Amino acid sequence: MKRFFEPSYTTWLHRANPALKLILFVALFVMTMFVHHIDASFYLACAFLLLLFVCSGYPLWKTALLTAGFALVFVSASLTMILFGKGAEIWWSFGPIHISKESFYRGLHLGFRSIAFGCQGLLFVLTSSSTGLFYALMQRLKLSPKYAYSFMASIRLLPMVGEELRIRREALAVRGAGGSSGLGGLLRLPERYALPLLAQSIRRAQRTAAAMEVKRFDAGRRRTYYYPSPVTANDAAALLLLAAAVAAAFLLARNLPVFGLGDMRMDP
């Protein structure tokens, strides 16, 4: 049976070296941060949304489900700026709320940029496995195996905590302690859930660490790798793909502007 987070087909982005891909995506983030034209941010958001649907390797409904949250991101990012931002050309005003033309477009600009960020991040996450990423980081970027394997071990432990949370909730319900609502219940939450779960997790982490050392894990020693992490043509392809997406966004913004406004930091 396929798990939810298991792509149904792979693309260049999946096959690219995760460490290099990480660098690429960090560069993308920085680039997106320095986009100040609303047309550019609009097309960037569109381009990466498209890329996400085409290249993530997941069926349409899964991608749609995951991106649904972006609507909220868009609204929350833009709304504050739209309602309370400064501007000369006031469209509507009520009490402390002033919607001006400038603030409205700035708000939209922020929203588009958040979507672009979100899509880039999701695209990276959906196309890389954590194991692959840590193996690549160890081999390409000299990440200490100590941290890499600790992270991988902790990822393995996470679902167990979820399972324990469920058991704890049931146990408390049986004892008649689960349903206490209101402020009192809220205050007791850390004591009732955090303490036992934390105690169990610490014990478990300690045992895992001991088991790792017994298997002669030694961060200082030379080691070989089960998953090699070569640089291949796929990396070049991934680079070209992402560069093409960005270039297309900028070209469209210049030649086919939707808003036609200037730099968002100045008066648009």
Add this chain to the structure above:
Amino acid sequence: MKKAAMDIAIEIEPGLETKRGKEAGREAKTKAGEPHGAAPDADAQTQSGYPDGTTPAGTIDREAEGEARRQPPEAAASEEYAAEVRALRLKFPGTQQLLFRDLSLEIRRGEKVLLLGPSGCGKSTLLQVLGGVIPRVTEVPLKAERLTVPDSAGLVFQDPDTQFCMSYVDEELAFVLENLAVPRGEMDARIEAALREVGLDLPDRHMPIGDLSQGMKQRLALASVLLLEPDALLLDEPSALLDPEGRRTIWEAVRRVSARRTVIIVEHRIEEVLHWVDRIVLLRSDGSILADGAPAGLFGRYRAELREYGVWYPGAWDDAYGGAEAGAADLAAENARRGAPADGEAESPAGTQRPGGEANAPRMAARPAGRAAPGGGEARGEAPAAGAPLLRLRDFRVRRGGRTVCAAEAAEVLPGDLIALVGPNGAGKSSLLLGLMGLLAHEGVCEFGGIAPAGRRAARETAAKHAAFVFQNPEFQFVTNRALDEVAFTLRSEAERALRAGRRPLLGRRPKPDAAAESGMLRRSRGELARFGLAGFEDRHPYLLSLGQKRRLSVASAVVSDKPLLLLDEPTFGQDARNAFAILDLCERLRASGHAVLMVTHELEIADRLATQIWRIEGGRLVSAEHTGRSRSGGAFVSLVSKEGTE
């Protein structure tokens, strides 16, 4: 002798301090780039020898060994020993007592040794010392005149869930090979070979470890240490958390791979191990060696100690409950003498059929005095008429995530029943219990004492009123910071519920029981703690109790409110024999006093010896509910262990 020990402890103290200082220095050096733990033997040498170069007087007055079977250390050359400690002293930081005082032990190459002893005697620590984990990996102050450990040792621990750091079978095995810097090209063949060696035939090696059964996980752990190509295998209770099937397979695998290796085992459950070990080392609770020798002679001589230490030796059940036929009358007499509610007749094997209400009536009346305590609210008022079923299921189906996980067409629980709920892993046993408590959605009829609630909320409330539930991990059940409050919590919340039902609360004002009721509840809780052998631990944090005490506290807090039905999820799981028998005695006493006990268990002995009914669950269905020969009205059939007093 006691005084001598104290003197030594004092004398040794400065030495240990120096040791710790030295270690700190070494750690600093390690940080500066020196390879850590490069040579385990050299390390051990650094640890050994006293700082002032003298031998302490303590070695002279060492206790005479119980068995004189061991040769003098000088006689044997150290080469033939796989592991050897001489005059080992070890103390955990922050504790007063030395865990080991001048312990000496040699283990020859290829020997199969079983370490036995009471819990807390340091078996696991000794195993880790012999395996070179202490002090190489875990730094614990220790001294030894001589400490030789195997060049490479493979350790398997108790908990199947915490021995892996990767998510997939092949990745986990590859992790070991990576550590050994094995070239990538050789990895696949070696992984294949290791899996074959432990009998783990997987369709796909890239399989999530989470999908394996607990027994398979332990075999995977064994496979991963085999990749270290160890001279010695050290096993720290590898089967304690496994069901019988898992236990069988792991020991089979161990036997298969142990041919030319030294094997050192710490284990409570020894029936699978006993017939192939060469030697047993029996430790006392103070960490000294009580006996050391071949299994055959040792068992006859130290049966009492083994029983006291909670070892599951073969025949532990017979010793606790008497042999198949002999002990029963004996026990009944014993019970009568102790004033346990026994009405003269012991087992009446003919009583398979439903006992009449008359048979149960005196039993209900014979509840231990003092349990009719005040302030319990009216929840207990509706004890069902004797003989009427406490729980009746008709077409009962428990659902989880939209599908039926356990179905029961018809089943009944009567007062005086002790029902063993058996079946393979994942068959839906625990789900059935959760469904009964209303924690999982269910369909069909589930009547508690004749009341059939409608709706999930009502079902949950009715269930909570009639049945107490004990989860497998006692820690998950604790809600307070004191053992006494833990028991009182059940009473308090019940009293509150009763008050709340009486009048509508005004805007968050929680009705509180008055002072008299409160003191009554505390008195009752104290009584309950005493009944479960926990007197004196009232102020202890529940987490700081021992494993067996935690288990008893969780049962105490469940049964204090005197609900007619007690549900337990594997109460004896992972417990040593002593604790297990103590729990079973509690259940049996409850049963004899007119309650009903329903427990999920893998322990077939419970089903055979104690159960009045055996419910078998297979493939998500209650396939059979058969009556055993035990009568519901029989007196409490408690083990002999419990009369020796608890902890």
